[in-house]
Amino acid sequence: MTAPALHGHTGTVGTAASGHERRAVVGASAGFFIDMFDIYLPVIALAPAMAFFTPASIGPATTAILGGLVFASTLVARPLGSIIFGWLGDKVGRKKATVVAVAGAGVATGLIAALPGYQSVGIAGVVALIVLRFIGGVFLGGEYTGAVPLAMEHSAKRNRGRNAGLIALGFPSSYVVISALTLLVLTFAPAGSPTSAYSQWGWRIAFIVGAIISIGFAIAYARGVEESPAWENTSTKRVNPFKELLAGPNRKPLAQAFLLMTGVWFSSNASIVILPPTIATTTGLSAVQTSTLMIIAFAVVTVAYPLFGMLSQRIGRRAFFVLCGVGSLLAIPLFVLFASGAVRGFWAATVAVAAIALLGVPAFGAIGAYMSERFPVEIRATGYGVGYSLALIIPSFYAFYMAALSGLMPLKLTPTVLLGVGGICLIVGALWGPETKDRNLAEHTIAAERRP
Known part of the structure; x- marks a missing residue:
């Protein structure tokens, strides 16, 4: 590393340092885009074609459960991926772990695009879909595990909040791109029966695009992003990251990160994944x-x-996440208004959805910084990955919770419970943890954690 680069990480951003920082942040944002693109593939692109993988004789409830399993399979695999690639990120480097993880996910997504349907191989088609989604989830569990800590370790302290928000752009932008792509394909390949154009081949286009951008990203990232100087300079790569994460002073940060991220995922699922079908049934929109x-x-x-x-950098991460929890609770009456059918018309619905989304998902704007600041450099990739993705498991089965809650309240109102749980977990999780925005990521080590 050149002297200007090192100076950039201690507070004076030189030309070399700012270049490394910029490339690392762009790379992490692109990787997050690919990650979220993969999550939304079954929710958006595959949803109009689920009849291709299921028999006509099953009812809508069973179809919804199968769709939920396709969605959840990639999420429950991510903790396994975060352990594997977190270990690699802490032992052999953030960059290498990221490249292998995204390339592997691209291969799995490409194989899904070639799957046959129920009419050809029966239920084996949807089983293969779930298995490949699981494998892809293992690989994508390593994408943010390596790329986001690397970007934060390249970032000047004062830029970490802003850079975390820039990385998070990959989240909503992936939703916008995949929705636009699906709409475009539906214009020339209509959906409907299992033999319709969209069911036969239209849905495959989004998966092919996902595979291409994953492989392209892996190549570009390998060529354009430098390894983290904080990781390169640490002298204790001999530690077992996963064992160290579960030992001594690191257990509490992991438990606290798990609770916080559980809240993030409950709130985001309720305010994003569940919204489209709610809109369709309550507004009369096409x-x-x-x-x-x-x-x-x-x-x-x-x-x-x-x-x-940037707000989290100004007021602190703890205060920011408490506000996010309050926002999730404030989204509940908006969702009730929406689900009751009181919101009619295109622009009224657009404003309501934007408000619910802004209240339900702002936490992602600071998660990249906070989760990197929470763990020592020697186990940062493992801690980030496990804390971030282990929390996915419980919220990912939201469809089953909604089905159970429907015995107590109308099904369309059940997401309000998820918003409430998410808000409470966010508030408690934020207050349980320390303020981290001023931590020096290079000096936050295991040895420092163990000092009295």
């Missing part, structure tokens, strides 16, 4: 109008994320 308003709403969120990150 599928095209629903997709269009979701694109507009998430374009607004895209602009807001860097602002959320």
